[in-house]
Amino acid sequence: MTPLRQRMLDELQRRNYSPATTRGYILAIKQFAEYFGKSPEGLGGEEIRQFELYLLKEKKLAPGTVEGRMSALRFLYKKVLKRRDIAYDDLVFPKTPRKLPTVLSPEEIVRMIEAAPNLMHRTILMVLYGTGIRRTEASQLKVSDIDSERMVIHIHHGKGSRDRDVPMTPKLLDNLREYWRWKKPKVFLFPSTEGHRGGEQPISDKTVWYACKEAAARAGISKRIGPHTLRHSFATHLMEAGTDLRTIQLLMGHAHLEHTTLYLHLSQRHLHAAANPLDQINVASHSASRKRPENYKA
Secondary structure (H helix, E strand, O other): OOHHHHHHHHHHHHOOOOHHHHHHHHHHHHHHHHHHOOOHHHOOHHHHHHHHHHHHHHOOOOHHHHHHHHHHHHHHHHHHOOOOOOOHHHHOOOOOOOOOOOOOOHHHHHHHHHHOOOHHHHHHHHHHHHHOOOHHHHHOOEHHHEEOOOOEEEEOOOHHHOOEEEEOOHHHHHHHHHHHHHHOOOOEOOEOOOOOOOOOOEOOHHHHHHHHHHHHHHOOOOOOOOHHHHHHHHHHHHHHOOOOHHHHHHHHOOOOHHHHHHHHOOOHHHHHHOOOHHHHOOOOOHHHHOOOOOOOOO
16 A cells, blocks of 8 residues: 555544445546556646546546545545645536436335345345445444334444434334344344355445446346435435425434435425416417407408
């Protein structure tokens, strides 16, 4: 490990960044260094601009993905190396189109769960949709986090290092018990295989992503689907059932309520609740409107 990479890791850990963010930042810096064939310490603003254009034009990465790479470079040069010669104008984020996320219908959720190839994948899908937790949070769950007495699941070190509890339904608990009798996990609820990460380690969040993609394909659902699709569907279906925004914010682990208001745009109940102004006026039928009034003059 190079001294610079160690400094980067130390600074990320000191600021308590999540393991997923840490991996992403380290990978971005590695790609940046490999593109120019030299250490980032010997690179500057011009190289950063070239690299961003390369990602957008040649690699054709999505603006949101490029923003993640630029966040890593901003952290490196501003927080780790403290380079004053690099301006924030050198570290601009590409404008990201604001798109509404995909939301599945309850029927599509059922098809996905029933299409899961094994009980572990089925349980992962039910946990994601039944709690709305993120894929990293799901991959890191421990057996001890399942509190059947209080009917909650404890989420430790969620996004922003915030802990929270999410409610657990009897249906989800029954599935978790069936899964436990089959898998018998000891520490982590979803342990990795012995030959991969080791039996006492959790699955990676990529495994959670794969479980969603495979189930969707087997269910014949052609929409772009990932773990966050089930999270968005969970929140939207809560909204449609009449759950208030503040409660959904707490369940989702959002730091700001404005992040939760997205689901107002996705909820069919809210979309159709407002009175449409067209319905408030009386318009004659097409055939009637074509008749010339008596006082009409050509």
